[in-house]
Amino acid sequence: MMNKTINVAIVQHSPVYLDLNKSLEKSLDLVQEAADNGAEIIVFGETWLSGYPAWLDYCPEVAQWNYEPAKEVFSELFHNSVQIPGPEISQLCQAAKNNKVVICMGLNETTKSGKASGTIFNTLLTINEKGQIANHHRKLMPTYTEKLVYGMGDGMGLHSVETAYGRINGLICWEHWMPLARQAMHDSDEQIHVAVWPTVHEMHQIASRQYAFEGRCFVLAAGQILKAGDLPSKLTLPPSLEGNPDKMILNGGSCVIGPDGKYMTAPVFDQETILFQEINLDEIYKEKMTLDVSGHYQRPDVFTLSVNKQRNN
Secondary structure (H helix, E strand, C coil): CCCCEEEEEEEECCCCCCCHHHHHHHHHHHHHHHHHCCCCEEECCCCCECCCCCHHHHCCCCCCCCCHHHHHHHHHHHHCCECCCCHHHHHHHHHHHHHCCEEEEEEEEECCCCCCCCCEEEEEEEECCCCCEEEEEECCCCCHHHHHCECCCCCCCCCCEEECCEEEEEEEHHHHHCHHHHHHHHCCCCCEEEEECCCCCHHHHHHHHHHHHHHCCEEEEECCEEEHHHCCCCCCCCCCCCCCCCCEEEEEEEEEECCCCCEEEEEEECCCEEEEEEEECHHHHHHCCCCCCCCCCCCCCCCCCCCCCCCCC
16 A cells, blocks of 8 residues: 655745746745755745736726736736746756755746747746756636736646656646646646645635545645735725735635545635645545546546647747
8 A cells, every 4th residue: 555645835925026036036935944844845826926916806997908007017027927948947946956845836927039929828837856847837718807918828738747746737726617627637647736826715715625526636725925015006906905005915725635625734814824734645545446537437438538738839
């Protein structure tokens, strides 16, 4: 019987909003802190480098055509996005190698050259314990207001990757409600699933727990911390946020869920912290006795799934 225990950590700290260099510096310190406390897999939330564009949902004028402040903030987001490969990623890879840890990082990505040189992608990057980019997944479909700033991703990253600490990959936010994306991930024999969200509120908790139960895998659901005072000063805040810079807009909710869909680490809200949890991969196979959606509970004679794994841009 497999008896393999892994130490995982979810970083629930705010980035330095729209400041790539300072956010990178902070992330490296947080990786070191988590590793020093025994973590082997370290997860950051959606577009942590260098901040989720929550202003799309809170600043009422940003969707106006040719609205100059929104254009300026988009430009700032673009110039604080990451290239892959690039110097920031090289530093994260070195940190992973030095500490023999896996880093799963949500980030804003742009190519800054070539076909998609003006496009930002919502990306989840997995760096293995050897300091190598193991997987590079771009969010398939920007969610609602995100369509104002993000391009559409592709299926290239829809598979788990082998690491020293199990088979790992993840999905971004509302991809967890795309049934075929979930099935593609389940079919790749995923053991540890990273679910990155802006904040893990009730419906996101439901989606994360359902994913764990359906996939018979561990889910590391990562939420972010963001205060009203961190939103771009160029934009007009709604009355509910004006003069209230410490009001939480994104309030975390990170948690660790077992392959039975139950919490191992309950959701933590409204604080910056690092969550630590020990998991045992053998629990996966105990739960697969009753449900294996890529095995004995699948009907390949009835259903087929084809995934285009080509990079679009």
